[in-house]
Amino acid sequence: MGKxxxxxxxxxxxxxxxxxxxSRYGYQVNGYQSRADALRAFDQRLPDLAIxxxxxxxxxxxxxDLCRELQARNSQLPIIFLTSRSDEIDRISGLxxxxxxxxxxxxxxxxxxERVQAxxxxxxxRNSTPDHRKQLGELTIDDNNIGIYWMGRxxxxxxxxFNIIKSLVDHIATRGASYDELSNMTRQGIVESxxxxxxxxxxxxxxxxxxxxxxxxxxxxxxxxxxACS
Amino acid sequence: MIRRTAGKTRLGSKLVLFSLILLIIPWLGYQYIREMxxxxxxxxxKAQLLAAEAIATVLRERTDLFSLxxxxxxxxxxxxxxxxxPLNGNVIIDGYFGDWGELxxxxxxxxxxxVIFSRQDTLPDSVSFDxxxxxxxxxxxxxxxxxxxxxxxxxxxxRRLDNSDHLRLILVSPEGENQHLVLTTEGSGTISAYQxxxxxxxxxxxRAVSGILGIWQEHSxxxxxxxxxxxxxxxxxxxFMLRVADVDDxxxxxxxxEIGSLPSQWSKELNHIIIRSxxxxxxxxxxxxxxxxxxxxxxxxxxxxxxxxxxxxxxxSNTHTDRISPGxxxxxxxxxxxxxxxxxxxxDIITVTHPIYAGTxxxxxxxxxxxxxxxxxxxxxxxxxxxxxxxxxxxxxxxGFALYSMRLSWRIRTLSRETIAAIxxxxxxxxxxxxxxxxxxxxxxxxxxxxTDMLQRLNRYTGFLENIPRTLRHEIKNPLNVISTxxxxxxxNVPAVIDNPYMESAERGITRLDRIMINLTExxxxxxxxxxxxxxxxxxxxxxxxxxxSCIHTQTHHQFDYQGPPQGIIISGVSYRIEQLLDKxxxxxxxLSPDGSTIVVQLRTQGAMAILSVINEGPGxxxxxLGSGFDxxxxxxxxxxxxxxxxxxxxxxxxxxxxxxxxxxxxxCDDGRNxxxxxxxxxxxxxxxxx
Numbered sequence: 001m002g003k004x005x006x007x008x009x010x011x012x013x014x015x016x017x018x019x020x021x022x023s024r025y026g027y028q029v030n031g032y033q034s035r036a037d038a039l040r041a042f043d044q045r046l047p048d049l050a051i052x053x054x055x056x057x058x059x060x061x062x063x064x065d066l067c068r069e070l071q072a073r074n075s076q077l078p079i080i081f082l083t084s085r086s087d088e089i090d091r092i093s094g095l096x097x098x099x100x101x102x103x104x105x106x107x108x109x110x111x112x113x114e115r116v117q118a119x120x121x122x123x124x125x126r127n128s129t130p131d132h133r134k135q136l137g138e139l140t141i142d143d144n145n146i147g148i149y150w151m152g153r154x155x156x157x158x159x160x161x162f163n164i165i166k167s168l169v170d171h172i173a174t175r176g177a178s179y180d181e182l183s184n185m186t187r188q189g190i191v192e193s194x195x196x197x198x199x200x201x202x203x204x205x206x207x208x209x210x211x212x213x214x215x216x217x218x219x220x221x222x223x224x225x226x227x228a229c230s
Numbered sequence: 231m232i233r234r235t236a237g238k239t240r241l242g243s244k245l246v247l248f249s250l251i252l253l254i255i256p257w258l259g260y261q262y263i264r265e266m267x268x269x270x271x272x273x274x275x276k277a278q279l280l281a282a283e284a285i286a287t288v289l290r291e292r293t294d295l296f297s298l299x300x301x302x303x304x305x306x307x308x309x310x311x312x313x314x315x316p317l318n319g320n321v322i323i324d325g326y327f328g329d330w331g332e333l334x335x336x337x338x339x340x341x342x343x344x345v346i347f348s349r350q351d352t353l354p355d356s357v358s359f360d361x362x363x364x365x366x367x368x369x370x371x372x373x374x375x376x377x378x379x380x381x382x383x384x385x386x387x388x389r390r391l392d393n394s395d396h397l398r399l400i401l402v403s404p405e406g407e408n409q410h411l412v413l414t415t416e417g418s419g420t421i422s423a424y425q426x427x428x429x430x431x432x433x434x435x436x437r438a439v440s441g442i443l444g445i446w447q448e449h450s451x452x453x454x455x456x457x458x459x460x461x462x463x464x465x466x467x468x469x470f471m472l473r474v475a476d477v478d479d480x481x482x483x484x485x486x487x488e489i490g491s492l493p494s495q496w497s498k499e500l501n502h503i504i505i506r507s508x509x510x511x512x513x514x515x516x517x518x519x520x521x522x523x524x525x526x527x528x529x530x531x532x533x534x535x536x537x538x539x540x541x542x543x544x545x546x547s548n549t550h551t552d553r554i555s556p557g558x559x560x561x562x563x564x565x566x567x568x569x570x571x572x573x574x575x576x577x578d579i580i581t582v583t584h585p586i587y588a589g590t591x592x593x594x595x596x597x598x599x600x601x602x603x604x605x606x607x608x609x610x611x612x613x614x615x616x617x618x619x620x621x622x623x624x625x626x627x628x629x630g631f632a633l634y635s636m637r638l639s640w641r642i643r644t645l646s647r648e649t650i651a652a653i654x655x656x657x658x659x660x661x662x663x664x665x666x667x668x669x670x671x672x673x674x675x676x677x678x679x680x681x682t683d684m685l686q687r688l689n690r691y692t693g694f695l696e697n698i699p700r701t702l703r704h705e706i707k708n709p710l711n712v713i714s715t716x717x718x719x720x721x722x723n724v725p726a727v728i729d730n731p732y733m734e735s736a737e738r739g740i741t742r743l744d745r746i747m748i749n750l751t752e753x754x755x756x757x758x759x760x761x762x763x764x765x766x767x768x769x770x771x772x773x774x775x776x777x778x779x780s781c782i783h784t785q786t787h788h789q790f791d792y793q794g795p796p797q798g799i800i801i802s803g804v805s806y807r808i809e810q811l812l813d814k815x816x817x818x819x820x821x822l823s824p825d826g827s828t829i830v831v832q833l834r835t836q837g838a839m840a841i842l843s844v845i846n847e848g849p850g851x852x853x854x855x856l857g858s859g860f861d862x863x864x865x866x867x868x869x870x871x872x873x874x875x876x877x878x879x880x881x882x883x884x885x886x887x888x889x890x891x892x893x894x895x896x897x898x899c900d901d902g903r904n905x906x907x908x909x910x911x912x913x914x915x916x917x918x919x920x921x
Contacts, residue, residue: 011708017715024722055704084707086748087700087755088762105707106714106744109722178784194752197806221773221809222780222816 003120006047007031008038008066009082010056018051018082021109022116035062039069046074049119051112052099054083054090067097078119082107088198101159115159122146136169137229139216150210160186161203164196168217168227176218176226200225245635252624259616267609271602275569275580281517282584282598283567288513289526289586293593310492312470312501313533316511317366325418325447325456327373330362334373337362340489346473346497347488356380357476357487365505369458374472378452382477384414392430393483397421397455398473400500402465411439413457415446421457430475439463468503510535522600526586529594531559558583562595578602641667641674649681655888658757659689699754703747710747714740753878753885760807760889767914768805769798770840771833777812778831785820789828799833799840800914803890808911811886812842814879815907819846822905835913839892843908850902883909 005027009015015031022029030047032038035056050070054063063081070077079099083090086104094102100119103112125144134141140149146162148155157165163185164177171177182196200217207214216229315333327334341358360375374397384394396414403409410428415421423442424433444457464470476487490497510526514537517524526535558568562583569582579601586594644666652661662685667678717736721728771794778792819829823846830845884894891912899906 011712013712014708014715017712017719020719021715021722084704084711085700086703086751088759105711106740107711109715109718194806194810197810201806219805219809220776220780221805222777222784222812 002028003049004028004030004045004047005049005051005116006038006041007051008033008035008056008063009051009053010034011053017109018112021113025113025117027116035059035066038066042070042073046070046077049078049080049116051080051082051116054081054085054094064093064097067094067099071098076123078123080112080115080119082112095158118146118159134169136172136227137216138211139165139169141166141169150207150214153210155203155206155210157203157206161199161206164199164203165227168225172227176220176224178224180224182224196224245631249624249628249631252627255623256617256620259620260613263609263613263616266612267605270605270608271571271578271580274600274602274605275571275582278580278582278598278600279567279569279584282582282596285514285517285524285526285596285598286584286586289510289594289596291588292510292586293588310496310499310501311504312361312363312491313504314363314365314370317364317371319366321364321366321371321456323371323443323445323456323458325445325454327375327454327456330364330373333362333364337373337375340474340491343493344489344491344497345487345494346490347485349484349486356478357474357489359474359489361472361491363503365461368461370461370464370468370470370503371458372456372472374455374457374474376452376455376474378476380478381448381453382480382483384416385483386416388483390431391424391426391433392475392485393477395453395477396475398430398475398488399423399459400471400473401459401463402467402469402500403463404465406465409463411442413442413444413455418446418448418453420444421446421455423457423459464503468505469500470503471500504533507534511537521603522598524599525597527559527563527595527597529563529592531563534594559595559597562597563592565592577606638674641670645674645678645681652681652685653688657692659685659692662686662689696754699750703751706743706747710740710743749878753881756882756885760804760885763804763807765802765804767800767802770801770808770842770911771795771798773805773808774812774831774833774842777809781816781829785816787825788820788823789826791828791830793830793832793834795834799835801840801890801911802914803911807886807889811883811909812844814883815842815844815909818879818907819844819905822846822848824848838913840911840913841908842911843906845899845904845906847903848905850898851896851905856896856898880907883907887911 005022007015007018007022007029009018009031010033012033015033019029019031030041032041033056050066052063052066054061056062059065063083067079067081070079075098079097081094081099081102082105083094083103084105091102101115103115122145134143138151140152141147141162142149146159148157148162148165164182167177167182167185171181179196182199186195186199204214204217207216216227218226218228220226313336315336317330317333320331321329337360339358339360356377356379358377362373364371364373376395378395382394384391384396391412391414394414396412399411399413401409401411408428410426410430412424412426412430412433413421414424421444423439423444424437425435425439426433441460441463442457444455447454447456461468472491474489475485476489477483478486491501492499507526514524514526514535517537524535524537525533528534558570558581561568562585565585567582567584569580571578571580573579579599581597581599583598584596585592586596645664648661648664648666652659652664654660662682664678664682664685667674668682669675670678713736717733717740721733727733775792775794778790781788781790816829816831823829827847830843832841832843832845834841880894880896887894887909892910895908895910897906897908898904
């Protein structure tokens, strides 16, 4: 393997914990405690994947700056934000900058490892043929590339959103996917229904950019959501 | 919320009250005019005294002008004086008095009190006469108006002169002898004058007295006689008396009544003909003034000259100076100048007197009278001017005040409007700068700038408070993450600890802490999130119905009962926020009620509001909770369970309800056995059409 992961986190304890956890997966993990340190290292060599905290020391938006920097050098570089900032505006900003995912603390190390693996797998499979495609009406789910297509056009969604759509489709035969089930898809410790609502809201918007009449994600009030195109 | 009405009116009425102080100005003006008038009257009095003194100086040493009757006693003279007014030469002896002009008004009446002799027992009310005398050239003129019910003329057959109506004259000749004259006639026309014996019966020489000319004219009540006699017939004392003898019976021809020109008790005396000195009047004529009158009085208080007139009605003062001011005249004749004010017909008259000296002896007095009508007119004019000016000033000041107060209250209103708008209903600062009045350099400008300053400080503080949850989250989540990831790493490195109960309890602690943080930030960022939500119209009945149906699966420890409206209720809002609101309400109800109990969810309409109620069994809420308004993160639950509450749930419900133009209300019902939380939501106006 020998993939290089850069972790930028100002708290040495958390940095150590991330490093230990990801090292167990066999990755080479480089930890940096400040933006300057990280930038110096990136000048030498770019990592294969970056995990960034947003607040570094006194610099409140240092993570965003680093993300921009990395995107400028390699737009294909997968970036995961790992932060205590759970505000909607930060989440949107992070994803807009081209990050693959946005995780809020406290994180599940197991899920982090899984996510990193998935991202590497995605890069490897990027140019491969779409073998693992699943078709449902106008919806196409590409497991290998972690891609969603509607009416043949790609829907730019995050890994979490991808998982949510998958969960909805998996529960198509039942009452729908419950909030708890959808929460598991986000792989975070505790997820309020409201967080799910926000994800659904964004997904609907993304589908509607392609098809203004999109109306396949239905609310099951007090329970969750259901995929039903009718 | 904010009482705005009081301040405005109070400011206006204060200014009006304040402007009432202006009413003191006319009062001050009136006081000033009074003072001024008083001062002017005193000034006039002094000026009058000076004038009187000047006149007295002119007449000083002129004993020749005061020579008449010096030896006659004053008291006698007072009662016997008959004034002969200077005539202007127009008087024609014709028996008609029209040519006497104004003088005819100055006649004196002689009646009952002047009876000398009467044959009848009863008073001769049938006879009386009026007399006025004048002087022109060398003649003394007299106009006699006799009231007589029966006129008996002289019959030429009789030699006696007293057997018809006639006039009798007694005079003292220059030689000092008493002479008796009878003026009689045989009919209207020229009278004849005869010198008669003392008994009035026969003429002394049968010859008419030359120089006496008179005309007798009959009128409806009697007769008028106008005659003149040469002054040469009178001595230097000019003593004289006129009597009217009345004969009523043509056959008996006896004098029945005789009336004289003196009161009855003085009938033995003679009148003094007082001739006002033309010499003095000539001297004084230059001093004549409108509304002023000047008298020269001799030692016997006889008016020797008179110039000017104050008032035509003021007849009594013509001859009787003593009636005006006996004290003043007396004082002047004793050598003391004096002044006096009196009121006639409502206007003040100032009288001053000054003695006239010849050597050290007082030979007479000057009396000068002047009305203050000019002053009064001046006072009135001044008062009018002051009044008009005051009214104009007050009006302009009042208008100025009104405009000023209007402008002031307008300025206060704009400032108040902007200040109120600067903080919204939730107490959030929406604008940290007040534009109104901010550039004005006065108290209101200062206030506006102070409010701006205050708002900015409040805004900073609010911002600080709003950021507390975020800061707290950041500060807590990082160590929480350290613990969480450390535990995970520990479990991975030392698999033996995975099943350790301490490990499990540590993880539960982390979970609970995380949930608290999520709830805190959820509440804090609620408003921001709500603002970015997209509104849509949806059927809230369908939503709640579906939600309660789901609850039956998710909340297995409680029964649920939904009581919905007969038809759908369309509202404008955000459906998943209503869902979130229901989450909190149901969560709250589940927490408050015992397991196995039924939670009732009701939805109904009331006017423009849709009311969503959640009723659960449980102990009643305390009063302070019912009235709290859920603005704080209150919690009535003290027990520790898996989900932290802190009242955040109800705070979120309240916030969402407000965002839907509604509110949250809590009440105890069914005698405190049940608790009801009701959310009032604003209904869509076109709901009937849609449903």
